[in-house]
Amino acid sequence: MSTDILTSHDEAWFAARASRGIQGLRAYDPGHDLVAFRRRFGVDNLVELGSNENPYGPSPAARMAVLDQLHSLHRYPDPLGLDLKRALAAKLGLDVSRILLGNGSHELLMQLAQVFAGEGTDVVFSRYGFAVFALATQCTGARARVVDALPRDHATMPLGHDLDALAAAVTPATRLVYVANPNNPTGTWFGREALEAFVARVPDDVIVVFDEAYAEMAEARDYASAVPLLARHPNLVVTRTFSKAYGLAGLRVGYLLGAPGLVAVMERVRESFNVNGPALAACEAVLDDAAHLQWSLEQNRIERGWLRDALAQRGFRVFPSQTNFVLVEFGANTTLIEAALIAQGVVVRPMGGYGLGDCLRITVGTRDENERLLAALDKVIA
Numbered sequence: 001m002s003t004d005i006l007t008s009h010d011e012a013w014f015a016a017r018a019s020r021g022i023q024g025l026r027a028y029d030p031g032h033d034l035v036a037f038r039r040r041f042g043v044d045n046l047v048e049l050g051s052n053e054n055p056y057g058p059s060p061a062a063r064m065a066v067l068d069q070l071h072s073l074h075r076y077p078d079p080l081g082l083d084l085k086r087a088l089a090a091k092l093g094l095d096v097s098r099i100l101l102g103n104g105s106h107e108l109l110m111q112l113a114q115v116f117a118g119e120g121t122d123v124v125f126s127r128y129g130f131a132v133f134a135l136a137t138q139c140t141g142a143r144a145r146v147v148d149a150l151p152r153d154h155a156t157m158p159l160g161h162d163l164d165a166l167a168a169a170v171t172p173a174t175r176l177v178y179v180a181n182p183n184n185p186t187g188t189w190f191g192r193e194a195l196e197a198f199v200a201r202v203p204d205d206v207i208v209v210f211d212e213a214y215a216e217m218a219e220a221r222d223y224a225s226a227v228p229l230l231a232r233h234p235n236l237v238v239t240r241t242f243s244k245a246y247g248l249a250g251l252r253v254g255y256l257l258g259a260p261g262l263v264a265v266m267e268r269v270r271e272s273f274n275v276n277g278p279a280l281a282a283c284e285a286v287l288d289d290a291a292h293l294q295w296s297l298e299q300n301r302i303e304r305g306w307l308r309d310a311l312a313q314r315g316f317r318v319f320p321s322q323t324n325f326v327l328v329e330f331g332a333n334t335t336l337i338e339a340a341l342i343a344q345g346v347v348v349r350p351m352g353g354y355g356l357g358d359c360l361r362i363t364v365g366t367r368d369e370n371e372r373l374l375a376a377l378d379k380v381i382a
């Protein structure tokens with residue numbers, strides 16, 4: 001192929017031929033190029049605190065389950081993922097028909113918009129909400145109604161979702177509302193009363209998606225999952241993931257809980273065999289090891305408090321969090337600080353893309369990783 005054909009058929013040429021929603025879309029920003037950083041620093045010298053992964057890894061049973069799958073790599077996985085669904089159903093006290101598996105919950109969040117939104121419709125979500133909400137909306141050509149978050153100086157939940165404003169933003173054109181509880185990147189959350197009042201205000205022909213990627217980590221008394229509300233409200237959906245608390249980010253499995261009818265419609269666009277065999281087996285294994293989960297949640301709770309205090313002692317504002325990361329205000333020098341951390345092999349997540357350019361999101365690591373972060377930070381601010 002001659003180069004002038006390649007030059008004329010560039011990204012802009014193809015974008016002009018893409019569907020309307022895709023034309024103005026920018027791909028999801030996964031953060032820094034970690035593969036390159038691992039090569040440059042060596043895996044053991046790099047402190048990876050940018051992607052909210054579980055630093056302790058999954059239950060050791062997951063590795064055994066994956067090994068066990070290696071003899072059947074030539075076979076397609078169970079297209080229904082039924083054993084995993086049964087295990088989830090038993091754990092959550094829900095019927096199997098209410099569960100849909102995804103290649104990560106990212107896939108499910110995209111699929112929800114693909115199925116229920118489209119040109120001429122609205123999707124409502126909060127400013128500083130998870131980045132995938134905007135992406136999913138725009139892909140379909142739907143209009144994003146981005147609602148202001150609670151103010152930065154809010155007494156209890158700075159930058160959190162303003163549920164009253166979200167409910168008020170729903171119009172007859174609204175098909176979908178995305179809410180993350182707890183939210184990424186702010187770490188903020190809300191509880192039962194607020195949740196129920198919000199659900200009561202949204203018309204029941206609007207689908208409300210509660211992204212609960214960090215639900216397992218939220219132990220505050222004023223946190224509440226939407227799962228108990230599913231039985232009474234068929235328009236509610238909850239998405240969860242094995243990537244965070246369960247430590248299986250590398251295998252890409254998430255799940256959705258909703259009305260059986262909603263799951264059936266979503267099934268129509270699900271890719272066949274979207275969750276692979278080793279992943280299914282590993283998820284079943286981690287669900288069986290409650291002790292490992294509890295242990296790693298406890299480590300996270302201890303380290304989150306420790307890291308928060310250490311950062312606060314250095315004069316940085318740390319926003320409240322019920323997750324495995326903290327959002328931290330570094331002020332006017334944020335970009336310089338981030339670059340200086342990177343130069344020392346410490347990866348955190350810049351927040352410019354979220355409109356929070358004076359903040360960094362830092363995943364809570366092991367004590368060793370947190371200490372290495374602080375040592376690098378101390379060098380920068382000295």
Ligand SMILES: *Cc1c(COP(=O)(O)O)cnc(C)c1O
Pocket residue numbers: 052103104105106107130180183184211213240241242243244249252253254
């Ligand atoms: C990490 C994350 C997800 C999704 O993760 P998957 O790995 O795709 O399951 C979804 N929502 C939020 C808010 C997250 O932080």
